[in-house]
Amino acid sequence: MAKLVTLFSSSSGNSYYIGASGQAVLIDAGRSCKQIEQAMMSNNLDMRSVRAIFVTHEHTDHCQGLKVLASRYGITVYSSAGTMAELEKAGRLDSRFNTDIIESKVSLGDMLIERVNTPHDACESCGYRVTTADGKRVMVATDMGIMLPSVRNAISECDAAVIESNHDVNMLMSGPYPYVLKRRILSDKGHLSNMACAQELPHFVNSGVKHLILGHLSAENNTPDVAFQTSLCSLLQAGMKEGEDFTLQVAPKETNGKAVIF
Numbered sequence: 639m640a641k642l643v644t645l646f647s648s649s650s651g652n653s654y655y656i657g658a659s660g661q662a663v664l665i666d667a668g669r670s671c672k673q674i675e676q677a678m679m680s681n682n683l684d685m686r687s688v689r690a691i692f693v694t695h696e697h698t699d700h701c702q703g704l705k706v707l708a709s710r711y712g713i714t715v716y717s718s719a720g721t722m723a724e725l726e727k728a729g730r731l732d733s734r735f736n737t738d739i740i741e742s743k744v745s746l747g748d749m750l751i752e753r754v755n756t757p758h759d760a761c762e763s764c765g766y767r768v769t770t771a772d773g774k775r776v777m778v779a780t781d782m783g784i785m786l787p788s789v790r791n792a793i794s795e796c797d798a799a800v801i802e803s804n805h806d807v808n809m810l811m812s813g814p815y816p817y818v819l820k821r822r823i824l825s826d827k828g829h830l831s832n833m834a835c836a837q838e839l840p841h842f843v844n845s846g847v848k849h850l851i852l853g854h855l856s857a858e859n860n861t862p863d864v865a866f867q868t869s870l871c872s873l874l875q876a877g878m879k880e881g882e883d884f885t886l887q888v889a890p891k892e893t894n895g896k897a898v899i900f
Contacts, residue, residue, distance in 0.1 A: 639658060639772065639899050639900065640656070640657070640658040640770040640772055640774035640776065640797070640798075640899070640900055641655070641656070641657055641658060641662075641897050641898070641899050642654065642655070642656050642776050642798055642800075642849075642851070642897065642898040642899075642900075643655040643656075643681050643683065643893065643897045643898075644800070644851065644853070644889040644890060644893060645664075645669075645674060645677040645678070645681075645892075645893050646668060646669050646673070646674075646677065646891065646892055646893070647780075647800070647853045647854055647855070647889035647890065647891065648699075648854065648855060648856075648857060648891040649699055649854070649855075649856055649857060650669075650699060650857070650891070651668040651669035651673075651699050651702060652665075652666045652668040652694075652699055652700050652780070652853075652854060653665070653666050653667050653668055653669060653674055653677070653703075654666065654778050654800060655678070655681070655683055655688075656768045656770065656776050656778075657683075657687055657688075657749075657770060657771075658770035658771045658772045658774065659748065659770075659771035659772060660687050660771075661687060661689060661746070661747045661748060661749055661770070661771045662683070662687045662688050662689065663688060663689055663690050663691070663692055663746065663749065663751060663768060664688055664690075664691045664692070664713075665691075665692050665694065665766055665768075665778045666691075666692070666693060666694055666700040666701065667691050667693070667700075667701060667702070667703045667704040667707050667708075668698070668699045668700040668701060668702050668703070669702055669703050670702060670703045670706070671703040671706035671707040671710060672703075673703065674703050674707055675707075677892070677893045680893060680895060681893060681895060681897065685711055686711075688711070688713055689713075689714075689746045689747060689749070690713060690714045690715070690716055690746055690751075691704065691707065691708060691713055691714075691715050691716070692715075692716045692717065692740070692751060692766050693715060693716070693717040693721055693725065694717075694721075694756070694763055694764055694765060694766070694778070694780070694781060695717075695721050695724075695758060695760035695761070695762070695763035695764070695781060696721050696724035696725055696728065696730070696760055696761060697760060697781070700781075701725060701730050704725070704730050704731070705729070705730050705731060705732050708731070708732065708735055709732040709734070709735055712735055712736075713735070714735070714736040714737065714738060715731060715735075715736070715737045715738070716737075716738050716739070716740045716744065716751070717737075717739070717740065717764075718739065718740065718753065718755075718761075718762040718763075718764050719739045719762065720760075720761035720762025721760070721761055721762050721763070721764075722737060722739055723761065724760075724761045740753045741753070747771065748770075748771035749768060749769060749770060749771055750768070750769040751766055751767070751768050751769075752766065752767040752768075752769075752792070753765075753766060754766070754767060754777075754779070754788060754789055754792045755786075755788065756779065756781060756782040756786070756789060757782050757783050757784055757786060757826055757827050758781045758782055758783065758827050758828070759822065759825075759827040759828065760781070763781060763782075765777060765778055765779035765780070765782070765789060765792070766778055767792050767793075767795075767796065774797045774798070774900060775795060775796040775797050775798075776796060776797065776798045776799065776800075777792055777793045777796045777798075777799040777800070777801075778799075778800045778853075779792075779793060779799065779800065779801055779802065780800065780801070780802035780804075780830075780853050780854040781802065781829065781854065782802060782829070782830055783824075783825050783826040783827045783828040783829065783830070784826045784830070784834070785830065785834065785838055790838065790841070793838075793842055793847060794841070794842060794845035794846070794847065795845070795846075796846075796847050797846075797847065797848055797849065797900055798847065798848065798849035798850075798851070798898055798900060799842065799847055799849070799850060799851065800851045800852075800853040800889060801830075801835055801838070801839075801842075801850065801851070801852060801853065802829060802830040802835060802852075802853055802854045803830065803831075803832050803835040803836070803852035803853065803854075803855060803860070803865040803868070803869065803888075804823070804829035804830055804831065804832075804854050804855060804856050804859075804860065805823060805829060805831050805832065805855075805856045805859035805860050806831070806832050806859060806860050806861075806864050806865075806868070807824070807831050807832075807833065809858075809859045809860060809864075810823060810824070810831075810856075810859040813858060813859055814858070815858070815859070823859075829854070829856070832860065832864065832865050832868040832869070833868060835852065835865075835868075835869060836868045836869040836871070836872035836873075837872060839869055839872055839873055839884075839886075840872060840873055840876035840878065843873065843876075843878050843883055843884045847884070848884060848885065848900065849884070849885050849898050849900055850869070850884055850885065850886045850887075851886075851887055851888070851889050851898065852865050852866065852869060852886070852887070852888045852889060853889040854889075855888065855889075855891075857891070862888040862890075865888055866886065866887075866888050869886060870886060873886065885898075
């Protein structure tokens with residue numbers, strides 16, 4: 639059985655474990671090496687099963703622990719060429735260990751990892767779709783201002799997906815952020831709102847995505863309940879039944895020991 643575990647998911651750090659049959663990858667390493675190790679242990683996950691770390695983009699909340707984690711365990715790091723250049727410039731990589739550019743897809747053991755470009759204010763950001771050793775597909779798609787057709791199509795072919803539900807627009811606009819930052823978040827290269835995410839979900843369920851996880855919630859401009867209810871209402875209004883047609887959950891800021899197993 640395939641397993642998706644949210645180790646961390648928020649503006650303060652992101653990392654996801656995806657694996658099956660003793661083969662796994664991490665998507666991002668946005669907390670310290672020690673914190674990621676502790677999160678893995680609390681979920682009874684073995685770091686030796688991790689074949690590679692795939693980095694979505696160079697922002698700190700996605701690569702904070704990358705250098706130490708990859709160095710300590712000799713794990714290969716993959717990213718787009720633009721992201722790799724930014725990671726190297728920022729000293730986020732250890733040249734003694736392997737790094738590689740993922741152009742479109744790469745096979746690791748019995749897994750296939752595919753890169754899907756995302757619109758974000760980073761050098762060359764992307765999401766990843768992982769086909770596990772038992773043939774299940776999982777997509778991680780966060781940090782994107784709009785839902786591109788290519789991202790939509792990639793998610794539609796999955797069994798499970800982490801999809802950004804970053805902010806409630808009303809909370810953002812009435813909150814303390816400076817105007818420039820608000821406009822950046824709301825731009826086509828910012829972050830996906832609760833409503834923008836929710837509007838996509840009925841299509842995904844209709845196309846066969848069974849397990850939906852809302853990710854990368856803003857601590858200042860969102861709450862887990864607001865994000866969940868916004869998406870749930872969209873699905874119920876489309877005539878879909880929770881627990882029968884889909885499962886829906888909010889990725890915790892830090893792991894709570896729960897996993898999506900399918």
